[in-house]
Amino acid sequence: DSGxxxxxxxxxxxxxxxxxxxxxxxxxDLSVYWYQQSLDQGLQFLIQYYNGEERxxxxxxxxxxxxxxxxxxxxxxxxxxxxxDSALYFCASSVEQDRANYGYTFGSGTRLTVx
Amino acid sequence: AQKxxxxxxxxxxxxxxxxxxxxxxxxxxxxxxxxxxxxxxxxEMIFLIYQGSYxxxxxxxxxxxxxxxxxxKSANLVISASxxxxxxxxxxxMREMDSGAGSxxxxxxxxxxxxxxx
Numbered sequence: 479d480s481g482x483x484x485x486x487x488x489x490x491x492x493x494x495x496x497x498x499x500x501x502x503x504x505x506x507d508l509s510v511y512w513y514q515q516s517l518d519q520g521l522q523f524l525i526q527y528y529n530g531e532e533r534x535x536x537x538x539x540x541x542x543x544x545x546x547x548x549x550x551x552x553x554x555x556x557x558x559x560x561x562x563d564s565a566l567y568f569c570a571s572s573v574e575q576d577r578a579n580y581g582y583t584f585g586s587g588t589r590l591t592v593x
Numbered sequence: 594a595q596k597x598x599x600x601x602x603x604x605x606x607x608x609x610x611x612x613x614x615x616x617x618x619x620x621x622x623x624x625x626x627x628x629x630x631x632x633x634x635x636x637e638m639i640f641l642i643y644q645g646s647y648x649x650x651x652x653x654x655x656x657x658x659x660x661x662x663x664x665x666k667s668a669n670l671v672i673s674a675s676x677x678x679x680x681x682x683x684x685x686x687m688r689e690m691d692s693g694a695g696s697x698x699x700x701x702x703x704x705x706x707x708x709x710x711x
Binding site: 480511520521523526528533534535536566568570581582583584585586587589 | 626630636637638643684691694698699701702703704
């Protein structure tokens with residue numbers, strides 16, 4: 479157990495629907511990162527939150543949004559889902575944001591299948 | 594330009610042999626970190642080893658070592674005495690300052706699929 483908890487582990491939904499993925503970071507970690515892993519694009523950074531504030535955005539679609547709550551858990555909302563959104567979505571956390579030598583601890587991922 | 598390049602989509606290694614997985618990187622930031630992660634078929638991302646840009650010695654963690662050649666901008670992972678459980682995808686990643694975001698970000702390569710043969 480990495481200490482980063484992601485729920486649900488699997489999600490199957492239809493095109494056009496909206497889903498919410500949840501992540502609880504490792505105890506003490508203030509930064510949460512969301513990544514999308516698809517077969518053709520590899521691991522793509524979506525968005526980062528630090529202590530409740532959005533810190534950085536990557537290749538996140540406008541149909542996607544996220545937030546980090548006061549208890550530091552984070553949710554990734556995916557709406558108007560398309561077949562191409564099917565992927566493994568990872569949440570990762572780190573204790574700090576401003577040093578190169580801090581790696582990330584990853585959750586086990588949520589596998590989203592859009593049918 | 595790719596920040597992290599892993600040129601070996603797939604590799605095979607005999608059990609108990611050593612294997613080297615290649616990784617080259619591109620950055621102009623003097624302060625950066627290099628990481629290797631393992632992703633077994635179950636999907637989770639497992640941290641293996643870290644090398645800092647200012648570290649003088651190559652990092653080692655058990656059977657894993659990182660062959661860091663700074664001038665060549667390469668950070669190859671060496672796995673000694675391969676085991677069947679080493680069969681997985683291996684990702685090289687670099688954390689560097691994203692000037693636009695004003696924070697450090699972790700970027701991944703495309704990965705190398707390692708298969709260990711009994």
